[in-house]
Amino acid sequence: MSRIDFDVAHLLAGSLVLISFLELYQDRLYSLLNVYAAHALVLAASVAWQAFVQDAPHLYVTAAIALLFKAIVIPVALHRIIARLGIHREIENVVGVGLAMLAGMGLVALSMVVMLRVTHGADPLAREDLAFALSVVLLGLLMMVTRRNAVSQVVGFMSLENGLVLAATGAKGMPLVVEISVAFSILIAFIVIGIFLFRIRERFDTVDVQALDRYRGEQR
Amino acid sequence: MMTFDALTGVLLVPLAAAALLAMLPGYRVSARLNVVATTLTLVCAASLFFKRPQPGPYLLVDDLNATFIVLTTFVGFTTSIFSASYIGHELAIGRLTPPFVRFYHAMYQVLMFAMNLALVANNIGLMWVAIELATLTTVLMVGIYRTHEALEAAWKYFILGSVGIALALFGTVLVYMAARPVVGEGLDAMVWTVLVKRAGAFDPALLDVAFVFLLLGYGTKVGLAPLHAWLPDAHAEGPTPISAVLSGLLLNVALYALLRFKMLLAANAAALAPGPLMVTLGLVSLLFAAFMLYRRRDIKRMFAYSSIEHMGIITFAFGMGGPLANFAGLLHMTMHSLTKSAIFFAVGHIAQAKGTQRIADMGGLTETHPLLGWGLILGVVAIAGLPPLGIFMSEFLVVSSTFARAPLLAIILVAGLLVGLAGLFLRLNSIAFGEPRGPVGKPTASYAPMFAHLAIVLAAGVYMPPALVGWFQNIAGLLG
Numbered sequence: 048m049s050r051i052d053f054d055v056a057h058l059l060a061g062s063l064v065l066i067s068f069l070e071l072y073q074d075r076l077y078s079l080l081n082v083y084a085a086h087a088l089v090l091a092a093s094v095a096w097q098a099f100v101q102d103a104p105h106l107y108v109t110a111a112i113a114l115l116f117k118a119i120v121i122p123v124a125l126h127r128i129i130a131r132l133g134i135h136r137e138i139e140n141v142v143g144v145g146l147a148m149l150a151g152m153g154l155v156a157l158s159m160v161v162m163l164r165v166t167h168g169a170d171p172l173a174r175e176d177l178a179f180a181l182s183v184v185l186l187g188l189l190m191m192v193t194r195r196n197a198v199s200q201v202v203g204f205m206s207l208e209n210g211l212v213l214a215a216t217g218a219k220g221m222p223l224v225v226e227i228s229v230a231f232s233i234l235i236a237f238i239v240i241g242i243f244l245f246r247i248r249e250r251f252d253t254v255d256v257q258a259l260d261r262y263r264g265e266q267r
Numbered sequence: 268m269m270t271f272d273a274l275t276g277v278l279l280v281p282l283a284a285a286a287l288l289a290m291l292p293g294y295r296v297s298a299r300l301n302v303v304a305t306t307l308t309l310v311c312a313a314s315l316f317f318k319r320p321q322p323g324p325y326l327l328v329d330d331l332n333a334t335f336i337v338l339t340t341f342v343g344f345t346t347s348i349f350s351a352s353y354i355g356h357e358l359a360i361g362r363l364t365p366p367f368v369r370f371y372h373a374m375y376q377v378l379m380f381a382m383n384l385a386l387v388a389n390n391i392g393l394m395w396v397a398i399e400l401a402t403l404t405t406v407l408m409v410g411i412y413r414t415h416e417a418l419e420a421a422w423k424y425f426i427l428g429s430v431g432i433a434l435a436l437f438g439t440v441l442v443y444m445a446a447r448p449v450v451g452e453g454l455d456a457m458v459w460t461v462l463v464k465r466a467g468a469f470d471p472a473l474l475d476v477a478f479v480f481l482l483l484g485y486g487t488k489v490g491l492a493p494l495h496a497w498l499p500d501a502h503a504e505g506p507t508p509i510s511a512v513l514s515g516l517l518l519n520v521a522l523y524a525l526l527r528f529k530m531l532l533a534a535n536a537a538a539l540a541p542g543p544l545m546v547t548l549g550l551v552s553l554l555f556a557a558f559m560l561y562r563r564r565d566i567k568r569m570f571a572y573s574s575i576e577h578m579g580i581i582t583f584a585f586g587m588g589g590p591l592a593n594f595a596g597l598l599h600m601t602m603h604s605l606t607k608s609a610i611f612f613a614v615g616h617i618a619q620a621k622g623t624q625r626i627a628d629m630g631g632l633t634e635t636h637p638l639l640g641w642g643l644i645l646g647v648v649a650i651a652g653l654p655p656l657g658i659f660m661s662e663f664l665v666v667s668s669t670f671a672r673a674p675l676l677a678i679i680l681v682a683g684l685l686v687g688l689a690g691l692f693l694r695l696n697s698i699a700f701g702e703p704r705g706p707v708g709k710p711t712a713s714y715a716p717m718f719a720h721l722a723i724v725l726a727a728g729v730y731m732p733p734a735l736v737g738w739f740q741n742i743a744g745l746l747g
Contacts, residue, residue, distance in 0.1 A: 162476075164472070165472035165475070165476050167470075177440075177444070184434075188430065204426070204429055207430070207433055210437075211433055211436050214437060215440050218440050220447065220452025220453050221443055221456075221457075
């Protein structure tokens, strides 16, 4: 593998982690969605680059799915849902931005330490990719626990899935089954989520998950 | 695939039935078709005992998963009978409308397909896809009543289940990474039979990390504490047949995935021993759930916590490992599936007769509904682990094998079991005996599935045929 191949792949995967950090401190839903679209865009570029470097044409399909579906269709659809529900200002963080960023840095350090230590045998690109992918996954998780709003939790989940796609494409020669299934599962997941959001709206007049807690079975 | 064999049958029958049921409008026809389809699947599954195809790159049938498949299809079959009368009642009182019932029946078969696929998958990627499909299907079914509680339960289940599934996928990618240098790129590096043969040469550090992710990921689906938060809500708010299938089957399927990866780690001498991790999670779940049993006010929620407790015991047993503990774990899993689904059959009809799931509104069931009341008592006696029923025997084996090897752990285990037992009986007393309370409706009950399950559990507790013992011993040996 030539030097430049490695550098570009490294750059793209690193940007993905950076954008995950950007997502962490967005305090309005529209801007959060825009950042998520950028996240998916970088993912698409990264996957396409892997397809080129590994000479694996089937990865272009994954890249195309990431580009069309995750970077365009989903953000647009979520924009519309938000507009229809009139909730574009409602982001409530459970913890402050500073604390979330600190926790995020800790998680990235953790994933570097864990993944770089255990992957001595693998080739350098795969190692770096896995470490970055784990960071993205953990940052997505962090976002899901620090947000109360259902839409931003969904965005957190989707960026977590982006991390998984990064991991799967970084693992050289992994059978196509998995990529397609990941993309497919996102599709299904999105449909499910969409239905849920509408139903939640129908029933509660808010998408703040905390409002759901009132209906817990234990408090009857 | 070429000719029709039993393996294709196990997968294709539910799939075809799902397509058909999605198009059929009438409730009566679809409920019957649902039963017919599960019967056919059960017949196909049972024939796997006698004749099984060679393992391919995607599908595999061996002694271990043949047992799981037969258990799954059997409980799927009895639940479909229970479901016919249960859903009929829901339709009659207007809790479900015909379009939802149609959707429900189609989803039931998709769920059966997904679980069977997860069990026969020889490819760790395919197994992951199947478990993801099963999760999505059950999410949709849990939310089917569209009440506040049902939506909250489904949302919670969806989010936690997806996170679990995502972690499991990361673990799966890591297993592939570990296998790639040894097996080579491509399909073979995800085929379980290939992996387990050559696991000795894999990078142990990578395998360790992979297993931690898989344990957290699939462990969420097993309902192990502290990853269990979705389970009580999902059980309590969905239709009761789904509670029965969730508790009796889906938790097992996730556990089965864990066992496969445990076998992979066991094949590599330098990798970490998965046992202690599973033992810890199992004990934590058991203790946590046992104490949580006390303050339950909702009857389905209570039995959901009891499921967490028992999954804890099973995980503990498999974590201890060795022929005896594995044998006990397998037996306990089988007995728990049968008993817990029988309890949910009873609870479903009781809740319909009473028009509520609140324990406070139930009382004197043995007087007002003798068959349901005594059925429930029998089920709870079984699930609490009293002799002479099957769960007593499996719990006894778990405890005695632990005492021989780690007395301290056994003391914690016994303490948890006793706390759980007391909690269950405290509630049972007020539900089954005393002055009748609350409304007295007449349920359109089907008692056969419930008593069939309980009869098997009783029979297994009194006398286990040597052939069955030999079969379980054989699998326990495979699990290592």
